[in-house]
Amino acid sequence: MITAAGMPRMPARVLMALVAAPAGGYTAAELAERLEVSPAAVSGAVRYLQDAHFARRLPSAGRRRDRYDLVADSFHSVVIGNLPVYIRMADYVEKIAAATGDEPAAAERAAQMAGFLRFMAERMPQLVDEWIAQRDANPTGP
Structure with a gap:
């Protein structure tokens, strides 16, 4: 699904494995x-997830192998x-709309896209x- x-x-598979990881990760x-995959595949997937701020590396004191775990509240933090x-993209798309000149269909598409991106940027924090209020009011589930 991801x-x-x-x-x-592969990052999606590793993400789901980390969702089910024990305390302290893997x-x-x-x-x-x-996951029955090569260590190289895991390495690339973990790097992807770290870059996207979904996973974090947990150094293990006195051990050579680091552990990986999910970043707390990663999904809404990433959003x-x-x-x-979203805002920079809306600005850029609006410049495209202005540069379309006599192409009203292109200008309309760009305006719709920019409007949606600005709407999302405004509404997502709310x-x-x-979500945080709902989660805190009912910590055991949705």
Whole structure:
């Protein structure tokens, strides 16, 4: 399902394994064994998830192998972190709309896209606040 939302397959698999991870997460070797994939595949997936702020590396004092775990509240943190991207993208798309000249269909498409991106950038913080309030009011489930 996560690949349907746009995440590459291996990072999606590692993400779901981390959702089910015990306290303290998994080592890369444990992830590779659990998913029956190569350590190289896990390495690339973990790097992707770290870059996207979904996973974090937990150094293990006195051990050579780091552990990986989910970032707390990663999904709504990622959404909020991307809001400046939505605004910059809306600005850019509006410039495209202005440059279309005598192409009203292109200008309309660009205006719709920019409007949606600005709407999302405005509403997402409110939705995340609502989620946090709901989560805190009912910590055992939705």
